[in-house]
Amino acid sequence: MYRVCRAALSLTLAALFWMSAFALPAQSVTMSELMAGNSRMLAPGQWQVNGRAPRCGSTQTLISPTFWDYGGSLSDLIILNPEKMRQLPWRTQLFVYHHECGHQTLGSDEIGADCQAIQTGKREGWLRPRDVNAICQQLFINSAGDRFHPPGPERCEYLRQCYSGAIPAPRRSPGRTLDTLNTR
């Protein structure tokens, strides 16, 4: 059992390093830095916040203190920066987790990943309307957006529309190698 787990972890790490050659040159840290120091891999359901242990199918969670955003995702992997996440209220932390989880099935659809997180929070009862506004203030107010993410005000309008049910459920789209939450 030990060997099987070790083998699975080795494969995951190998995949990460392989992807890093293509996905990370433009980013401010390398994947080896991401994996250095106190980073650790958590099995599905092991990451907890406020007594909750959200799951994202069989997706593992990499706790990386050197990751440059609150969260990110790779294929079959959610990345969380514990130092940055610690600064957020627990409901916002759950939003970040479920946004990155959304990419596991939705691919590169940012609005869809946001909306899936909002719908999950509303359905599970931990996300109230005022929490949507808080998420906007805490994560996106200073975001200029990029070619994948709309600017903060527009993104927040989508969040509110999603919460009210005004926009349809997200659709799957082809994935890309690395997603970050894009909060700056």
Ligand SMILES: [Zn+2]
């Ligand atoms: Zn995203």
